[in-house]
Amino acid sequence: MNAVVAGLMLGAFYGAVALGLSITFGQLDIVNIAHPTFVILGSFVVYIVNENFGIDPVLIGVAFMPAFYVLGTILYRVYYVSFERTGQESLSGLAFFFGVMFILEVVLILTFGVDYRLVDAPYIGKTLHVGPLDMPYRMLVPAIAATVMTGAVALYMTKTFMGKAIQAVSQDRLALQLMGADPIKVKRIALGIAIATASVAGALLIIIQPVEPSVGRMYIGRIFAIVVLGGMGSISGTLIAAILIGVVESFIATFYGPSWAPAVGFSILLLTLAIRPQGMFGRA
Numbered sequence: 001m002n003a004v005v006a007g008l009m010l011g012a013f014y015g016a017v018a019l020g021l022s023i024t025f026g027q028l029d030i031v032n033i034a035h036p037t038f039v040i041l042g043s044f045v046v047y048i049v050n051e052n053f054g055i056d057p058v059l060i061g062v063a064f065m066p067a068f069y070v071l072g073t074i075l076y077r078v079y080y081v082s083f084e085r086t087g088q089e090s091l092s093g094l095a096f097f098f099g100v101m102f103i104l105e106v107v108l109i110l111t112f113g114v115d116y117r118l119v120d121a122p123y124i125g126k127t128l129h130v131g132p133l134d135m136p137y138r139m140l141v142p143a144i145a146a147t148v149m150t151g152a153v154a155l156y157m158t159k160t161f162m163g164k165a166i167q168a169v170s171q172d173r174l175a176l177q178l179m180g181a182d183p184i185k186v187k188r189i190a191l192g193i194a195i196a197t198a199s200v201a202g203a204l205l206i207i208i209q210p211v212e213p214s215v216g217r218m219y220i221g222r223i224f225a226i227v228v229l230g231g232m233g234s235i236s237g238t239l240i241a242a243i244l245i246g247v248v249e250s251f252i253a254t255f256y257g258p259s260w261a262p263a264v265g266f267s268i269l270l271l272t273l274a275i276r277p278q279g280m281f282g283r284a
Helices: 002-027 035-053 057-063 065-084 091-112 137-159 161-168 173-178 183-208 213-230 235-255 263-275
Strands: 127-130 133-136
Touching (some): 002 133, 002 137, 002 183, 002 235, 035 057, 035 065, 065 091, 065 183, 137 161, 137 183, 161 183, 213 235, 213 263
Antiparallel strands (some): 127 133
């Protein structure tokens, strides 16, 4: 039972990390392989503010979402001018995000070194006991915050004009223009939202575990597996797939050892591509 509960909390966190990629890769067809590195950037921003001012990490992550949103819009502008406008977004665009990933990682290493950093909060180190179940607050708080953020983004995507435009931009660009929306502006806003979610995901990550600049590489396989398994661009599917992978990883770590857990994401990704390429819920 504890393995299931731990997996649910872990899966909710994975959903927050994969949320931005679900938007960029699933709905915009932009392979932003640098997304986990933006999550690590969010972790280090939270670390700096928490270390100097003692503010709660989740609040810091939320407070810096506008700054990360602006960073995302600038990133899309560079990507559009350099690659998308000239029709070179497939291979060259992928290389661009690889470059962004390595540049960010190197900057973080030069700034903070390779030592692990962590944050402090009153609930870190405490555990909620409910009968036979043990729920560490360092997992429970991120799980709740991740679920709230995922739900808020899902509501935005389904209930607002811009959210529906983001979902439509990769499906029928001409129809979107006829509805009075500029596809370039829509994509810029979408990538801004995707990078903004990395601010909160980074805060949740550094609550769960200490971080160093290269930790983001561990999540690349997991979040691509989650996005593909959940259905390209499906926010609810992303959360369900993340919880499924979290529970499976928790069981494997509990009964077979944690060293086997990282292979779960890649295995599920390969099986999904072989059996059901459209994912559990199909493309949004």
